[in-house]
Amino acid sequence: MLTRRTLVRLAGAAALTLTTAFPALANDKPVTIKFSHVVAPDTPKGKGALKFKELAEKYTDGAVVVEVYPNSQLYKDKEELEALQLGAVQMLAPSLAKFGPLGVQQFELFDLPFLMANYDDLRKITDGEVGKGLLARLEDKGIKGLGYWDNGFKVMSANTPIQTPDDFLGLKMRIQSSKILEAQMQALNAVPQVMAFSEVYQALQTGVVDGTENPPSNMFTQKMHEVQKHATLSNHGYLGYAVIVNKAFWDGLKPDVREKLEQAMEEATVYANSIAKEENEWAMEQMKASGKTKFHELTDEERKEWIETLRPVHAQVANRIGPELIKQSYEALGIQ
Numbered sequence: 001m002l003t004r005r006t007l008v009r010l011a012g013a014a015a016l017t018l019t020t021a022f023p024a025l026a027n028d029k030p031v032t033i034k035f036s037h038v039v040a041p042d043t044p045k046g047k048g049a050l051k052f053k054e055l056a057e058k059y060t061d062g063a064v065v066v067e068v069y070p071n072s073q074l075y076k077d078k079e080e081l082e083a084l085q086l087g088a089v090q091m092l093a094p095s096l097a098k099f100g101p102l103g104v105q106q107f108e109l110f111d112l113p114f115l116m117a118n119y120d121d122l123r124k125i126t127d128g129e130v131g132k133g134l135l136a137r138l139e140d141k142g143i144k145g146l147g148y149w150d151n152g153f154k155v156m157s158a159n160t161p162i163q164t165p166d167d168f169l170g171l172k173m174r175i176q177s178s179k180i181l182e183a184q185m186q187a188l189n190a191v192p193q194v195m196a197f198s199e200v201y202q203a204l205q206t207g208v209v210d211g212t213e214n215p216p217s218n219m220f221t222q223k224m225h226e227v228q229k230h231a232t233l234s235n236h237g238y239l240g241y242a243v244i245v246n247k248a249f250w251d252g253l254k255p256d257v258r259e260k261l262e263q264a265m266e267e268a269t270v271y272a273n274s275i276a277k278e279e280n281e282w283a284m285e286q287m288k289a290s291g292k293t294k295f296h297e298l299t300d301e302e303r304k305e306w307i308e309t310l311r312p313v314h315a316q317v318a319n320r321i322g323p324e325l326i327k328q329s330y331e332a333l334g335i336q
C-alpha cells in the first residue's frame with residue numbers, strides 16, 4: 001500500500017509535469033497570450049485585438065496578460081501561422097484567404113468573387129453551419145477557431161484606370177495566398193503575385209506590382225492610396241478574419257480562466273464586428289479627401305460586365321473548395 005507521504009509526492013510530481021507542459025495551469029504566474037497580427041492598430045482587426053486584451057485582462061483580474069503585436073512586428077503572414085502551431089505565439093486573426101497553406105483551403109470560399117453582397121450575407125455564412133463547419137476543420141491542425149471578425153468589401157486599385165475587366169490586361173496584381181484570388185485575377189487577364197501584406201506598400205511604390213485589392217481600412221492605414229492613382233469601388237469580394245488559438249494552449253488553461261477568456265472573446269467579437277463597416281467608410285472618406293487616388297464607382301453596365309467575367313470563377317475552383325460547400329453556401333444565401 002502506498003504511504004500517505006508517497007501519495008503526496010506523486011501528486012506533487014504529477015502537478016509539476018502538468019504545469020511544465022501547460023504553464024497556464026500554474027497558479028502563481030500570469031498566463032501570457034501573444035496575439036500577433038499584420039495590420040495597423042487603428043483597423044477593425046487591430047481594434048478588436050486591443051478590445052480582447054482589455055477585456056481578457058479585466059475579467060481574469062490580471063491572471064492573463066495579452067500582448068498584442070500589430071503590423072507584422074513579430075511575424076509576417078506565413079510565419080505567423082507556423083509560429084502559432086509551434087506555440088511561439090498563442091493567438092492570431094489571419095485573413096480567411098490565408099488558410100490554404102495550412103491545408104484548410106475550404107476557407108477560400110470567402111474569396112469567391114460576388115458571392116456575398118453585404119454584411120448581412122456575410123453573417124448568414126459565418127453564423128451558420130458553413131462558418132461553424134469551417135472552424136471545426138482547424139482542430140486537426142492543432143488550432144481552435146474562436147470566431148469570425150469582419151473587415152470589409154474590397155476595392156481594386158492600380159496606377160491606371162481599372163473600370164472594366166479589359167483594363168486589367170497584363171497588370172501585375174498583388175494577392176493574398178489564395179488560389180481563388182489567383183483564379184480571379186487570371187479571369188481578369190491580370191498577372192497575380194502572392195506577397196506578404198507587410199511588403200505591399202513598397203512593392204506598389206517601386207512598381208514591383210501595379211495594383212492590388214483590399215478593403216479601404218487596410219488601403220488607407222498602409223498608405224497604399226499614396227502610391228495608387230486609381231481605384232474602383234467594385235466590392236467584388238470580401239476580406240475578413242478567423243480568430244484562432246493554439247489548441248494545446250487553450251485546452252491546457254484552467255477551466256475558469258478559459259471561460260473568462262471565452263467571454264472576453266465573445267464581447268470583443270461583437271465589438272470588432274460592430275465597428276468594421278464604419279471604420280471602412282471612414283477610411284474611404286480620408287482617402288477621398290486626400291485627393292491622391294481617383295475613386296471610380298461602377299455603373300450598372302460596368303458592374304454587369306465584372307460579374308459576367310468573375311462569376312465563372314466559382315465553377316472553375318469548385319473542386320478546390322468542395323462543390324458541396326459551395327452549394328451549402330448558395331443555399332444559405334438564397335442564390336439559385
Ligand code: LMR
Pocket residue numbers: 038039094095151176196197214218239
Ligand atoms: C492582406 O494580406 O491583404 C490582408 O490579409 C491583411 C489583413 O490581415 O487584413
